[in-house]
Amino acid sequence: DAGVTQSPTHLIKTRGQQVTLRCSPKSGHDTVSWYQQALGQGPQFIFQYYEEEERQRGNFPDRFSGHQFPNYSSELNVNALLLGDSALYLCASSLDRRTPSGANVLTFGAGSRLTVL
Amino acid sequence: KQEVTQIPAALSVPEGENLVLNCSFTDSAIYNLQWFRQDPGKGLTSLLLIQSSQREQTSGRLNASLDKSSGRSTLYIAASQPGDSATYLCAVTGGGNKLTFGTGTQLKVEL
Numbered sequence: 337d338a339g340v341t342q343s344p345t346h347l348i349k350t351r352g353q354q355v356t357l358r359c360s361p362k363s364g365h366d367t368v369s370w371y372q373q374a375l376g377q378g379p380q381f382i383f384q385y386y387e388e389e390e391r392q393r394g395n396f397p398d399r400f401s402g403h404q405f406p407n408y409s410s411e412l413n414v415n416a417l418l419l420g421d422s423a424l425y426l427c428a429s430s431l432d433r434r435t436p437s438g439a440n441v442l443t444f445g446a447g448s449r450l451t452v453l
Numbered sequence: 454k455q456e457v458t459q460i461p462a463a464l465s466v467p468e469g470e471n472l473v474l475n476c477s478f479t480d481s482a483i484y485n486l487q488w489f490r491q492d493p494g495k496g497l498t499s500l501l502l503i504q505s506s507q508r509e510q511t512s513g514r515l516n517a518s519l520d521k522s523s524g525r526s527t528l529y530i531a532a533s534q535p536g537d538s539a540t541y542l543c544a545v546t547g548g549g550n551k552l553t554f555g556t557g558t559q560l561k562v563e564l
């Protein structure tokens with residue numbers, strides 16, 4: 337049973353360029369969340385996708401956008417790259433079922449390391 | 454706004470020592486709390502998840518406790534080994550299944 341798969345694992349871009357990161361969720365999962373982790377920091381929530389729509393968004397500018405496809409895979413797009421966008425981008429998937437606790441366990445991928453020069 | 458703090462930021466101990474990592478959060482309205490391990494340049498590995506109604510969880514040499522009313526959690530690692538060297542992250546789950554992470558504790562276990 338494959339876990340969460342992210343691509344590419346590493347990439348280098350220059351300021352002003354655009355980047356697309358991809359994520360395939362764990363088999364059986366239908367919800368995808370994206371996190372940004374700067375060096376030495378904890379991951380920060382970017383947004384979450386469910387049923388091909390953005391359901392929740394963190395404190396990130398509109399340069400960050402995403403998409404979810406009918407097969408539940410997802411893309412994260414970042415436009416007009418800044419040096420400060422250099423980070424590890426983590427994708428996490430979960431199953432949107434209503435558990436007694438009200439929250440669902442996330443499975444994380446290994447991440448995509450973005451360097452902006 | 455939920456804020457998660459982890460103390461200490463870094464810790465170096467000799468092999469075999471028992472140790473405690475601390476996590477505190479400002480908003481007690483959480484669904485659960487998780488402890489993750491992260492090796493350099495890698496993704497996150499979930500170690501323990503404590504539901505808001507639970508007080509502790511154990512897995513092997515790891516034990517995590519949760520005091521939701523005081524906004525605190527501890528991760529206890531028994532008989533530490535060099536392979537335990539990693540960054541340990543604490544995260545709480547709030548509304549919408551969004552995780553809020555601390556900045557982590559970087560642990561080094563020396564021979």
